[in-house]
Amino acid sequence: MKKEVKDTVIAELGEKLKAYPHFYLVDVTGLNAGATSDLRRKCFKSQIKMVVVKNNLLHKAFEASDIDYSPLYDSLVGNTAILFTETANVPGKMLKEYKKAGIPALKSAYAEESFFVGADQLEQLANIKSKNELIADVVALLQSPAKNVISALQSNAGGKIHGLLQSLEERG
Structure with a gap:
């Protein structure tokens, strides 16, 4: 060459x-x-x-x-x-x-x-996570608390603050 x-x-x-x-x-x-x-x-x-x-x-x-x-x-x-x-x-x-x-x-x-x-x-x-996999993990972590609040509001608490806090405490 x-x-x-x-x-x-x-x-x-x-x-x-x-x-x-x-x-x-x-x-x-x-x-x-x-x-x-x-x-x-x-x-x-x-x-x-x-x-x-x-x-x-x-x-x-x-x-x-x-x-x-x-x-x-x-x-x-x-x-x-x-x-x-x-x-x-x-x-x-x-x-x-x-x-x-x-x-x-x-x-x-x-x-x-x-x-x-x-x-x-x-x-x-x-096993190294790609950038997209890391972003998906972060988004899932950020969505988790919001999902807990929404599902607690939709539960038998009737939309009252006391019921919301009680539902969150039971899950927590």
């Missing part, structure tokens, strides 16, 4: 590192063409950008970045694919499906501004 091509690849990887807040490094050693195509289709459906990279070029892209990716350097061995995503837990959930086969296997990840090194981190990555 010519130096100009390498420089272009490093620059493109650097742009993707800036564009996507989360990425996973995955070992794709042993995947045949059919399995690789299947993985790419699943990534596309899940809005994950999959790029198979040369470890040396990715290492140089990491070094050129503003973020210190040094905890991930030891993961750059063997055949590596990088999965770029907007939602931190989506690749983790997808990789859990492949866990029994062992290919592709998680090497490491950068998600929620944290480093996850090793295949044993897959469960933790899959």
